Amino acid sequence: MKTRLLLSLLLLTSLIGLITPSAVEGQTTSLSIWPPILEVMVRPGKSVTQVYRLKNEADDTTITVRMVPFSAADEFGHINLQFGGRLPDYFSLLNADLPAQAGLPDLPVTLNLKAGQSQELVLKIAIPAAAEDADYPAALVIESNTTGLIGGSGTVTQATIASPILLTVSKSGTPNRLAKIEEFGMTRSHLVSDSFDPIEFILRIKNQSFTRLQPVGQIKISNTFGRPVATLPLQGDHILAGTIRQAKLEGSDPSNLAWNPVFPLGRYTAEAEITPQDTTNTVSENIVFWVLPYKALLVLGLLFFGYRGLTKLKFQQKLKQ
Amino acid sequence: MKFLFLLITFYLLPMTATALAVEQMNSNSYKIRWPNLNMTSGSKSSDNYNILDTVGQTAPGEYDSAGFKVKAGFPYIKTIIPFSFTISDLSMDFGSLAPGIFSTQTNTLTVSSGGANGYAVTAAENNPLTIQAGSATIPDTTCNNGSCSETTAGVWDDTSKYGFGYNMSGNDIPAAFTDATYFKQFADASFSETAQIVMSSANVGKSRTATVTYKINIAATQTAGDYENALTFIAAPTY
Numbered sequence: 001m002k003t004r005l006l007l008s009l010l011l012l013t014s015l016i017g018l019i020t021p022s023a024v025e026g027q028t029t030s031l032s033i034w035p036p037i038l039e040v041m042v043r044p045g046k047s048v049t050q051v052y053r054l055k056n057e058a059d060d061t062t063i064t065v066r067m068v069p070f071s072a073a074d075e076f077g078h079i080n081l082q083f084g085g086r087l088p089d090y091f092s093l094l095n096a097d098l099p100a101q102a103g104l105p106d107l108p109v110t111l112n113l114k115a116g117q118s119q120e121l122v123l124k125i126a127i128p129a130a131a132e133d134a135d136y137p138a139a140l141v142i143e144s145n146t147t148g149l150i151g152g153s154g155t156v157t158q159a160t161i162a163s164p165i166l167l168t169v170s171k172s173g174t175p176n177r178l179a180k181i182e183e184f185g186m187t188r189s190h191l192v193s194d195s196f197d198p199i200e201f202i203l204r205i206k207n208q209s210f211t212r213l214q215p216v217g218q219i220k221i222s223n224t225f226g227r228p229v230a231t232l233p234l235q236g237d238h239i240l241a242g243t244i245r246q247a248k249l250e251g252s253d254p255s256n257l258a259w260n261p262v263f264p265l266g267r268y269t270a271e272a273e274i275t276p277q278d279t280t281n282t283v284s285e286n287i288v289f290w291v292l293p294y295k296a297l298l299v300l301g302l303l304f305f306g307y308r309g310l311t312k313l314k315f316q317q318k319l320k321q
Numbered sequence: 322m323k324f325l326f327l328l329i330t331f332y333l334l335p336m337t338a339t340a341l342a343v344e345q346m347n348s349n350s351y352k353i354r355w356p357n358l359n360m361t362s363g364s365k366s367s368d369n370y371n372i373l374d375t376v377g378q379t380a381p382g383e384y385d386s387a388g389f390k391v392k393a394g395f396p397y398i399k400t401i402i403p404f405s406f407t408i409s410d411l412s413m414d415f416g417s418l419a420p421g422i423f424s425t426q427t428n429t430l431t432v433s434s435g436g437a438n439g440y441a442v443t444a445a446e447n448n449p450l451t452i453q454a455g456s457a458t459i460p461d462t463t464c465n466n467g468s469c470s471e472t473t474a475g476v477w478d479d480t481s482k483y484g485f486g487y488n489m490s491g492n493d494i495p496a497a498f499t500d501a502t503y504f505k506q507f508a509d510a511s512f513s514e515t516a517q518i519v520m521s522s523a524n525v526g527k528s529r530t531a532t533v534t535y536k537i538n539i540a541a542t543q544t545a546g547d548y549e550n551a552l553t554f555i556a557a558p559t560y
Contacts, residue, residue: 026410026428036404036434036558039392048391058407077559078441078518139557152416153450153459153548155485155535157428161406162557173390237438238560248523 029144029159030058039238041168045129049094052121052163054142056113061146065121066108067091068141070164072243075204079139079164087138088131090167094122110145127169135211135241136167166238168211177213177276181285182206182244184272195265195293198258201232203247203272207239214238215247217274221259224266230259236277247272264291402435402527406442406556413535418548420541421480429491430520430554431530438559439523445516446507450485450537450548457544459537461506462486469505471517473497477504483540491531493522504536507552516555523559 034053042048056063069087073080091107098105113119123140139162147156168175186193187200207213214236221230232249239245248257268291273284410428418424434440450459462469462477462484469475469486474497477486486504489495495518497503508514520531 026412028407028409029411030405030407030431032403032405032433034403037560039390041390050391053403055403055405057405073441076523077438078521079557079560080515081555081557137560147411147551150412150414150547150549152414153418153537154412154414154416154426155446155450155550155552157408157411157413157552157554159406159408160553160555161404162555163404164558164560166560240560 027146027149028058029061029146031056031063031142031144031159031161033140033142033161033163036163038163038165040125040165041170041173042125042127043171043173044127044131044169047124047126049122049124052123052140053118054113054121055118056115058115059146060112060114061144062110062112064108064110064143064145065093066141066143067138068162069136069138070162071137072240072245075244075246077237077245079137079162081139081141081162087136090125090127090131090136091138092124092126094124095120125165125167131169133170133175133210134168136169137164137212137240138167139164166212170211174278175211176209176281177211177279178208178281179213179215179239179274179276179283180206180208181272181274181283184270184285185287186289192290192292192294194295195263195291196295198260199264199268199289199291200256200258201270201272203234203257204244205239205247205274206244207241209276210241212238212240213276215274216277217247217272219257219259220271220273222269222271224268226269229264229268230261232257232259234274247274263293265293266291402433404435404440404556404558405431405433406554407431408554415535415537418537418539418543420539420543422538423480424537426535427532429530429532430556431528432493432520432556433527433529434522434558435525435527439521439526440556440558441518441521442554442556443516444487444507444519444552444554445510445514447551447553448511449509450550452544452546452548455544455546457546457548459539459543459548460484461509462504462536462538463506464504471506471508471514474499474503474505476502477536478502480538483538483543485535485537487536488534489519489531490534492529493520493526494531495519495521501534510553516553519554520556521559 032055038050040048067087068081068083069085070079070081093105093107093109095105098109098111111119141160141162143160144158147158150156181203183202183204185202187202193199201219205215215234216236217234219232219234220228223229234247235250237245267288269286269288271284271286273282275282408428408430413426413428415424415426430442432440432442449461462482464475464477465479465482466475469477486506488501488504489498490501508517520529522529
């Protein structure tokens with residue numbers, strides 16, 4: 001009897017397990033794209049083709065592929081997609097396997113992607129022979145048209161991914177690039193830095209040319225005697241034409257342009273030196289700063305005067321006695 | 322004996338299903354990290370078009386040719402990691418809303434970015450939550466003291482303050498979300514507000530995950546009905 005009861009319970013739990021819906025029942029979107037970014041410099045009259053690999057790793061979805069211009073959203077390299085913005089007719093898809101009214105598909109193109117399906121997108125960038133030198137920051141944007149369904153009040157979410165394209169049209173292949181140091185200083189407005197704190201700089205570089213540039217450079221630090229004590233290499237991040245970008249050390253956070261010496265002391269000179277890549281247009285700027293262990297000195301001073309005050313008080317009390 | 326066999330079969334069946342589900346989830350998270358990037362595989366030619374003579378490069382890096390220069394992939398790192406973005410649940414269904422009681426829903430955003438310069442995810446709503454048939458809206462929250470907006474976070478735990486807002490927790494979230502009581506409005510595209518960053522990093526990251534908590538609170542005077550809006554999350558690598 002006990003065995004039958006046990007077996008019946010097992011059967012019941014099995015059936016419950018079968019009919020209970022999975023915990024993950026909401027619709028999911030997951031898209032991946034390669035390459036994540038593309039830099040292109042093309043002469044007028046030439047064309048280049050890049051294969052993008054797109055993969056849908058979640059539920060079946062419909063996607064729309066389009067080219068969208070972008071601008072710099074801030075000084076850290078984030079993009080601001082300008083939906084509705086206009087781009088010249090330089091971009092097209094060469095896919096013969098995508099739906100098209102006639103011949104090749106026109107951008108934007110809408111296609112279905114099943115769960116786990118990959119799709120290669122063959123993007124052609126063709127520059128007319130009469131095109132002028134200019135930059136065209138744009139992104140290949142993949143919009144998932146899948147939205148959730150709601151029964152009552154709520155919100156539905158959509159996913160979009162973008163792969164930026166930094167397109168430069170140049171007749172010479174070596175456009176003249178000019179940079180300006182917009183700001184170079186210490187992040188703290190103190191005249192004196194503390195020996196036990198990292199020395200943090202801020203360096204903002206402006207691209208004064210009509211094409212994007214990558215600054216190559218470093219911050220050189222010399223001590224009181226003019227002897228070099230440190231060189232901080234800067235990461236050659238892209239700066240779009242006419243925009244400003246905050247420099248950072250290679251592989252660091254955007255806000256981290258810091259020097260971490262072991263107990264610096266005295267007067268220092270820091271020189272920021274920038275050269276736009278493929279040019280000799282070097283610009284530089286110097287700042288002088290002092291480093292003293294003022295926090296430690298302050299504590300020592302307080303301790304000293306506190307001790308003196310205490311001993312004086314004790315001495316006066318002794319005299320009174 | 323037959324009964325016992327059937328019973329064991331029944332018992333093992335759900336386990337098999339679970340195992341398959343787990344495999345699929347692993348696939349979602351990791352399988353594409355090292356894809357075959359042989360871009361020449363698969364024909365892209367037809368009677369009219371043949372791209373084999375202008376095929377895209379098969380690996381990140383640089384190539385020069387007469388008249389063009391191309392670098393694919395992130396600078397400084399020869400990455401083969403694709404850029405990927407996942408939203409765990411597309412439907413934030415609050416069902417029936419009760420006045421003066423917070424209703425919350427959550428989903429997760431996951432980003433993998435192999436680039437030296439990281440990424441950013443921005444979010445914006447098409448409009449405030451709007452009744453399906455009509456123009457009544459649930460306004461975006463201004464938090465306890467009326468200070469929060471799409472750019473500024475504020476504490477929102479007072480049930481006498483109404484609206485719709487969100488909180489972020491997890492990896493790479495804005496510092497303004499100090500804890501679970503801090504909320505912001507979504508940027509409203511119908512008022513041309515700029516989409517705001519909800520996740521960002523300047524570094525290489527795999528499976529960076531953040532949870533979005535959506536919260537609604539309505540007044541007793543709120544017009545009865547179902548309210549909806551749509552949110553767009555845009556993930557993009559940093560240049």
